[in-house]
Every structure is written in structure tokens, then in C-alpha cells.
Amino acid sequence: MSLDVIILAAGQGKRMNSKLPKVLQPLAGRPMLAHVLDAGRALAAERLVVVYGHGGDQVRAAFDGQQDLRWAHQAEQLGTGHAVAQALPECGEGMALILYGDCPLIGAATLRRLLEAAGGERLAVLTAQMDDPTGYGRIVRDEAGRVVRIVEQKDADAAQKAIREINTGFIAAPLARLRQWLPQLRNANAQGEYYLTDVIALAVADGVEVASVLSADAWEPAGVNDKRQLAELERVYQRRQADALLAAGVTLIDPARFDLRGRVSHGQDVEIDVNVILEGEIRLGHGVKIGPNVYLRNVTLGDGVVVKANTVIEDSTVGAGSDLGPFARLRPDSVLGERVHVGNFVEIKKSRLGDGTKAGHLAYLGDAVIGERVNVSAGVITCNYDGANKFVTTIGDDAFIGTDSQLVAPVTIGARAYVAAGSTITLDAPEDALTICRARGQKSIDGWKKPVKNK
Numbered sequence: 404m405s406l407d408v409i410i411l412a413a414g415q416g417k418r419m420n421s422k423l424p425k426v427l428q429p430l431a432g433r434p435m436l437a438h439v440l441d442a443g444r445a446l447a448a449e450r451l452v453v454v455y456g457h458g459g460d461q462v463r464a465a466f467d468g469q470q471d472l473r474w475a476h477q478a479e480q481l482g483t484g485h486a487v488a489q490a491l492p493e494c495g496e497g498m499a500l501i502l503y504g505d506c507p508l509i510g511a512a513t514l515r516r517l518l519e520a521a522g523g524e525r526l527a528v529l530t531a532q533m534d535d536p537t538g539y540g541r542i543v544r545d546e547a548g549r550v551v552r553i554v555e556q557k558d559a560d561a562a563q564k565a566i567r568e569i570n571t572g573f574i575a576a577p578l579a580r581l582r583q584w585l586p587q588l589r590n591a592n593a594q595g596e597y598y599l600t601d602v603i604a605l606a607v608a609d610g611v612e613v614a615s616v617l618s619a620d621a622w623e624p625a626g627v628n629d630k631r632q633l634a635e636l637e638r639v640y641q642r643r644q645a646d647a648l649l650a651a652g653v654t655l656i657d658p659a660r661f662d663l664r665g666r667v668s669h670g671q672d673v674e675i676d677v678n679v680i681l682e683g684e685i686r687l688g689h690g691v692k693i694g695p696n697v698y699l700r701n702v703t704l705g706d707g708v709v710v711k712a713n714t715v716i717e718d719s720t721v722g723a724g725s726d727l728g729p730f731a732r733l734r735p736d737s738v739l740g741e742r743v744h745v746g747n748f749v750e751i752k753k754s755r756l757g758d759g760t761k762a763g764h765l766a767y768l769g770d771a772v773i774g775e776r777v778n779v780s781a782g783v784i785t786c787n788y789d790g791a792n793k794f795v796t797t798i799g800d801d802a803f804i805g806t807d808s809q810l811v812a813p814v815t816i817g818a819r820a821y822v823a824a825g826s827t828i829t830l831d832a833p834e835d836a837l838t839i840c841r842a843r844g845q846k847s848i849d850g851w852k853k854p855v856k857n858k
């Protein structure tokens with residue numbers, strides 16, 4: 404039987420106090436709704452229908468180009484039952500599974516259990532046991548233990564309020580049944596809303612069996628209404644990612660101080676110190692060591708790469724055996740060969756450094772094509788920008804660029820060339836030669852008096 408996933412995402416999320424619609428608020432760097440869509444896609448659903456309302460254009464734009472999504476507009480938020488009804492014209496004839504754009508931790512395995520319990524003709528509801536069930540709909544059962552209805556907090560009497568089994572909101576039901584039941588919903592309740600939860604009593608009245616599945620995980624069905632809850636789920640999500648990495652053999656010095664906002668692949672014996680943030684697509688070879696307070700975004704590190712404290716690397720690739728930092732910065736499109744050494748306060752942008760090249764201290768290398776075994780001394784700067792255009796600096800293998808030299812691009816330094824300290828190089832420097840260009844004539848002035856402080 405085919406499966407259609409309906410995701411309710413029309414709520415405003417007032418308590419977020421944000422211009423960004425609630426379902427676009429990021430968890431681990433991606434909109435909450437994106438996480439929910441992942442779960443839906445993992446179930447190989449026939450259709451994914453998103454019910455949107457508040458901030459609709461923004462929500463649709465954020466998922467522009469995702470061809471497998473269908474959109475159903477809910478102009479006014481008249482309740483969860485009304486929201487699902489808006490999706491029905493987009494749906495087929497099989498089973499429907501209702502998800503929520505603000506419940507980002509829901510997992511495919513739990514949803515599969517729910518769908519199995521529904522089995523094609525039943526209604527199935529995911530429930531949870533709560534020490535404090537305040538605010539949730541309560542699961543009301545008869546003496547035989549069968550679910551007979553759900554009562555919302557605001558409509559519940561004292562006895563119902565004492566029930567600690569709650570409705571998580573996740574429901575599976577045959578679409579043909581929803582098409583019968585949803586038009587029968589009435590809003591004569593405390594909130595004046597069309598409650599999706601009222602379909603349970605309608606199912607019972609129609610002799611349709613209602614199954615329930617108790618969520619094995621306390622966090623999976625959790626919803627987000629404010630930033631505090633978002634932060635709480637972020638930590639749960641991060642802890643789970645950290646645990647998965649630990650299980651896969653990665654050393655995390657403190658799993659509570661590790662953030663992955665994207666995906667990481669890794670070899671064996673990777674070590675990650677505290678406060679490391681990994682974003683986007685990260686690939687780590689065997690034996691990679693990452694020091695404290697390092698930020699990596701879309702980065703590939705070869706085997707044995709060592710990244711020392713406070714280094715920032717974006718959209719770059721580093722070859723095996725290289726070491727970077729502390730306080731190194733690789734900006735986008737930097738490609739480092741093997742055994743490259745980049746030390747403190749070195750900034751590299753859109754440049755290639757060949758195998759064995761070293762830039763140990765205080766340098767800026769931008770738009771540079773640098774060969775192998777080149778020594779870039781302290782204070783070297785590629786002057787790559789004339790205020791209007793960028794130019795390339797090319798440095799041959801085994802060249803030595805002396806301290807505090809400026810290479811005014813476009814310029815080429817030949818292989819094995821030696822640029823003397825303090826040179827401002829504006830013309831190409833030939834291979835094998837020493838090139839020097841300094842202000843002429845060092846003088847020493849006799850009888851010079853040290854300046855004294857003004858009184």
C-alpha cells in the first residue's frame with residue numbers, strides 16, 4: 404500500500420520571537436523541517452505534502468527545487484484537523500502519516516513501527532508516558548485498555564488530566580478514512596479548533612480499530628515552541644551524533660563540547676579535542692588530529708593531518724601529513740599538498756601549496772600557485788589585489804621567499820629562486836638567482852640622540 408506523508412508546518416511559532424518561520428529555525432545547521440523531511444524520505448513515501456501557512460513564501464523558497472515536495476496552503480490556522488484536510492487533495496489512496504515540522508528528532512524506525520501497527524486499515528497513534536503530561540492531549544482508554552479518544556488538556560476533566568499517557572501527535576491512518584472523518588470534525592471545544600485528535604473517537608464509532616505505539620525514546624516526538632526547547636533538542640541531537648562517532652571509533656575528548664552541522668566521514672584513530680565545530684561536508688583521513696576551538700566547513704583532511712588550536716578552514720583540501728595552526732586560516736579554494744606546514748597567523752585564500760611547502764608564521768597567500776618545498780618566511784605577503792582586480796602569484800619549486808617580502812602580482816618567482824628579506828618584488832624573479840629589492844643604502848648616524856618624553 405502506498406504511503407503519503409503529511410507534514411504540518413503552518414504554525415507561526417510566536418514564542419520563537421523571530422522573523423524566521425518556526426520550521427526554518429535551524430537544528431544542527433539545517434531547518435527543522437529539513438530533518439522531518441529526511442525521516443519522511445527514509446520511509447520511501449509516495450508523496451510528501453507540506454502544509455504551510457505563516458511565512459509561506461520563505462518556507463517554500465527554502466526548499467525550492469526539491470521536486471518531490473507538494474505544498475498545501477493553510478491560510479488560517481484553524482486546528483490540526485483542518486491542516487490535514489488541506490493536504491488531502493494532494494494525497495493518493497493509501498496510508499497517511501502525519502508528521503510535524505517542529506518535531507525534528509523523529510526517526511524513521513519509530514515511524515515504521517507506527518505504520519506497522521496501522522497495517523493498512525487501522526488508525527495508529529504514537530503515544531508517550533510523561534511524568535508531567537501538562538499541555539498534551541491525553542490518551543483515554545476503556546476498561547479493556549483500548550484507546551477510545553484523545554482529550555486535549557484544555558478540554559480535560561480532573562480524572563483525564565491525571566492520565567500520564569499522552570498523544571505525541573504522530574498518527575497513521577488510511578486516507579480513505581481521513582476523507583470520511585475530517586469533514587465531520589467540529590470546533591465546539593475549548594480552543595475553537597478542528598482537532599485532528601477527534602478522529603480517534605470517530606474511528607471507534609465506525610468500528611475501526613485504533614492501535615497505539617508507545618515511543619521508546621523520550622526525545623524523538625518532542626516539539627519545539629521556543630528557543631529554549633530548540634537549544635535543548637540541539638544538545639540531544641549533537642549528543643547522539645557524538646555517540647555515533649564514538650561508537651565508530653572517533654576519539655572525542657568531550658562529546659558534550661562537539662558540534663557537527665552537516666556530515667562527516669572519517670578513517671580510523673581520528674582525535675577531536677573540545678569545542679570543535681564541523682560544518683557541511685567533512686572528510687577526515689586516518690589518524691587526523693583536530694585541536695581545541697577549531698572550525699571546519701566543507702573540508703577534506705588527508706591521513707595524519709594535524710590541525711592545531713583555533714584554526715579556521717573553509718572549502719579547502721589538505722594533503723596527508725600536513726599540519727596547520729595554531730591560529731591558521733584557510734579561506735575557500737585552498738588546496739594544500741602533502742606534508743605542508745602552515746603555522747600561526749598565516750592566511751591562505753584560493754591558493755595551491757605543493758608538497759612539503761612551509762609557511763610558518765604571519766603570511767598572506769592569496770591567488771597563489773606555489774610549488775613544492777617552497778619556504779615562505781614570516782611576513783610574506785602576496786599583493787594580489789590592485790583595488791579593482793585580483794592577480795596570480797606563481798612560485799616555483801624549492802624557492803625561498805625571505806622575511807617580510809611583498810610579491811606584487813601578477814608576478815612569477817622561478818624555481819630555486821631566493822628572494823632576499825624585505826624585498827618588494829614587482830618583476831619576475833628568475834630561477835636559481837638571488838633577487839633583492841630594498842630601499843638603498845643602510846646608514847648609521849653617529850651622535851644620534853634618543854628621543855625623550857615630552858614633559
Ligand code: UD1
Binds near residue numbers: 503
Ligand atoms: C497537538 C495535539 C495534542 C498533542 C500535541 C503534541 C491536536 C488537537 N492536539 O496539540 O494532542 O499532545 O500536539 O505536541 O492535534 N498546526 C498547523 N495548522 C493548524 C494548527 C496546527 O499547521 O491549524 C501545526 C502547528 O504548527 C504545530 C502542530 O500542527 O506544528 C501542532 O499544533 P499545536 O497547535 O501546537 O497543537 P498542540 O496544542 O500542541
Ligand code: CA
Binds near residue numbers: 626
Ligand atoms: Ca505543540
